[in-house]
Amino acid sequence: MxxxxxxxxxxxxxxxxxxxxxxxxxxxxxxxxxxxxxxxxxxxxxxxxxxxxxxxxxxxxxxxxxxxxxxxxxxxxxxxxxxxxxxxxxxxxxxxxxxxxxxxxxxxxxxxxxxxxxxxxxxxxxxxxxxxxDSIAFCSNKKELNKKALSEPTSWDDLLNPSLKGSVAMPHPATAGVGYMAMYTVSVLNDGDLDKSVSYFKKLNPNVMQYSKSAATGTEQAGRGEVVTSIALDSDCQKAISAGYSDLTISYPKEGTGYxxxxxxxxxxxxxxxxxxxxxxxxxxxxxxxxxxxxxxxxxxxxxxxxxxxxxxxxxxIKKVAWDMRQAADNREAFVSLFEKQIASADNAK
Structure with missing residues (x-):
């Protein structure tokens, strides 16, 4: 894959x-x-x-x-x-x-x-x-949001909207740090519960068009209108906007985001x-x-x-979650393993 x-x-x-x-x-x-x-x-x-x-x-x-x-x-x-x-x-x-x-x-x-x-x-x-x-943000295409009568996402739960099926981009946690940062962020919002984080990304999986190798790839996909929104770094999204992808907009999850x-x-x-x-x-x-x-x-x-x-x-x-770098480091192997076994494998079966 x-x-x-x-x-x-x-x-x-x-x-x-x-x-x-x-x-x-x-x-x-x-x-x-x-x-x-x-x-x-x-x-x-x-x-x-x-x-x-x-x-x-x-x-x-x-x-x-x-x-x-x-x-x-x-x-x-x-x-x-x-x-x-x-x-x-x-x-x-x-x-x-x-x-x-x-x-x-x-x-x-x-x-x-x-x-x-x-x-x-x-x-x-x-x-x-x-x-x-820099921080994790939602990098969204305003025209594509309008086509689906959606507002820009301001919550992690907004990404689970069935209207976004196949319309979200996310970097793969095994190759791009931002993908793992997103998983760790959701776990922090659930009091460190790894299983709840995995459960969230299982629910998100049908909405993900592709798990990219690079952190910045999703911003280009959103800029071209291939997806509606991308889990990305705010710096990458702003860079894409300045490069000419003028339909892009940056928003943050109100619950808090990782950095x-x-x-x-x-x-x-x-x-x-x-x-x-x-x-x-x-x-x-x-x-x-x-x-x-x-x-x-x-x-x-x-x-x-x-x-x-x-x-x-x-x-x-920006509202940020409490970020424990030692804990984030210690949890990475378990998170990535669970992602590849329970989420990426399901993605292959789409």
């Missing part, structure tokens, strides 16, 4: 301009840079963001920087079979970095830049530090550990995070003094 879930990514007209602007954040190659230095990054952000940050870091430091864009679940799978492939993991929910650390794949490093981060955006022991944040802290970690057995630490220091800095708006990524920077882009969803205005 997963081969059928590979869908093309959003193409954004502003990528070239964003890359050019972002790369100017560097002040030219550092005089102290060693031309032989390099760093390899597993990047769990959107493609243009990965391109921009690696280009900017290389320009400023002279360190040859390469990346592979992978979802959080994909990074965990790669680390399980091929440690040493990457030096740094940048992006993906902090709880996934905790999972990697539980398996011995993280090299703790307390960056001096991390000291100013709010507690919820930082692990004091150096397992991870956060460089952006992510996009984290960066140094990986165990890094071949270029010194360069990896330099990258982590840099991406946590005010200077680097001030330029996020120029890509644009539409995720909010984690640094409290960093500039926030004009159209970035206001994270302090």
């Amino acid at each position: 997963m081969n059928n879930l590979l869908l093309k990514k959003i193409t954004i007209a502003t990528v070239s301009a964003g890359l050019a602007t972002f790369s100017l954040a560097g002040c030219g190659n550092s005089k102290d840079a060693n031309p032989s230095e390099s760093v390899s990054i597993a990047c769990s952000q959107q493609e243009d963001f990965c391109q921009a940050v690696t280009a900017a870091f290389e320009k400023e430091t002279g360190i040859k920087t390469t990346y592979v864009r992978l979802g959080a679940g994909e990074v965990l799978a790669r680390l399980k079979t091929n440690q040493g492939e990457f030096d740094v993991w940048a992006g993906g929910q902090a709880e996934n970095h905790l999972i990697a650390n539980d398996s011995g794949w993280i090299e703790a490093y307390v960056s001096p830049e991390s000291k100013v981060l709010p507690d919820e955006y930082n692990d004091k022991t150096g397992i991870w530090s956060g460089f952006y944040t 992510e802290v996009g984290a960066v970690s140094i990986l165990k057995n890094a071949r270029n550990e010194a360069s990896a630490k330099k990258f982590m220091d840099w991406i946590l800095s005010t200077k680097a995070q001030n330029t996020y708006a120029e890509i644009p990524s539409y995720a909010a920077p984690a640094h409290p003094k960093a500039k926030v882009g004009e159209n970035v969803p206001k994270q302090d205005k």
Whole structure:
């Protein structure tokens, strides 16, 4: 089934301009840079963001920087079979970095830049530090809602409406962190009851057109009118709106929604550990995070003094559930297993 879930990514007209602007954040190659230095990054952000940050870091430091864009679940799978492939993991929910650390794949490093981060955006022991944040939202197509005489969803239960049969998009929890975030969010709203969360997604399954591999895929599906609404990150939906999908609108579940802290970690057995630490220091800095708006990524920077882009969803205005990263990390394997056995298997039988 997963081969059928590979869908093309959003193409954004502003990528070239964003890359050019972002790369100017560097002040030219550092005089102290060693031309032989390099760093390899597993990047769990959107493609243009990965391109921009690696280009900017290389320009400023002279360190040859390469990346592979992978979802959080994909990074965990790669680390399980091929440690040493990457030096740094940048992006993906902090709880996934905790999972990697539980398996011995993280090299703790307390960056001096991390000291100013709010507690919820930082692990004091150096397992991870956060460089952006955003929240789960419903990314809906206004025209498609009107066709079905529906209002934009403002509750998790709104997604269960029979009128939405085959009209909801959701990323797969095994490959995209947002899919698992949605499952964990529903469990939190049910006092941590895993069975109630699974039951909800069983009810939702008939309404899901497809479980996509990528977190951002559903926003494009909604933008094209292939689905009415998508469970997505608000930053991805805003990015699609700015890319020209003007029929899209963002709404949030009134009960509360989940959120992510996009984290960066140094990986165990890094071949270029010194360069990896330099990258982590840099991406946590005010200077680097001030330029996020120029890509644009539409995720909010984690640094409290960093500039926030004009159209970035206001994270302090959103009702969020209590997010226990340790618990979210501990529950992931059980949730994903239940999803694949009880929900995805039913989806194959549709």
